[in-house]
Amino acid sequence: MADSLCPLSPPPAGHNRGPALEPPSLLAVERWRRAKAARKAPSGVALRMQLRRAAELGMPPRDYLALRAFCGTDIRAVAFMPDALRLRFARSLQMPEPRRARLRAMRDVYLLGFAPPDEPPESFRQELSDLTGCRFAHCAPCSKTPIAWSEARAGARALLDPLRLPGASVLLVGDGEIATQLYGAARLGGLMSPEEFFGPDLR
Structure with missing residues (x-):
């Protein structure tokens, strides 16, 4: 018996005296x-x-x-917007210890990051890895301001393509309009605010 929810081919013309x-x-x-x-x-x-x-x-x-x-599908990667990690830019990066501990506790998942504007992505990736004690697999640049849909998709794919990750397998952690654009344009698996991901006490 066919599943009543399944969107199979439409009924023929005249079915229930309605149009095709x-x-x-x-x-x-x-x-x-x-x-x-x-x-x-x-x-x-x-x-x-x-x-x-x-x-x-x-x-x-x-x-x-x-x-x-x-x-x-399973989540294979978690990508972080710059503000999601509560980074402080001084002579070197700083991050609250509870957030570092939360990252270190994760297993069998790629850690990705969007680099703040004007920060070289590879240097930022290395700094994040050194700061957290976790290996960040890849970083890509993040726009300062909201961008066109096509640019948002290209920006997200720049982060995912080096690891051949489908969008549906990636969780994005961040908030604001740019995070929403990246999530929607690349059809990512999920979008969580920093408070949802790290918890309200890990700010």
């Missing part, structure tokens, strides 16, 4: 696929694996399961 329907858009098909996947309860083994993965990412199980259901 337009074929479903790719976006509608994708939304249906995600909704169908989300309503399937995971098996015991799959649930245990997902709970373990949530622990590796340092995320509450409820948040991880909701994120996974939304993006339809």
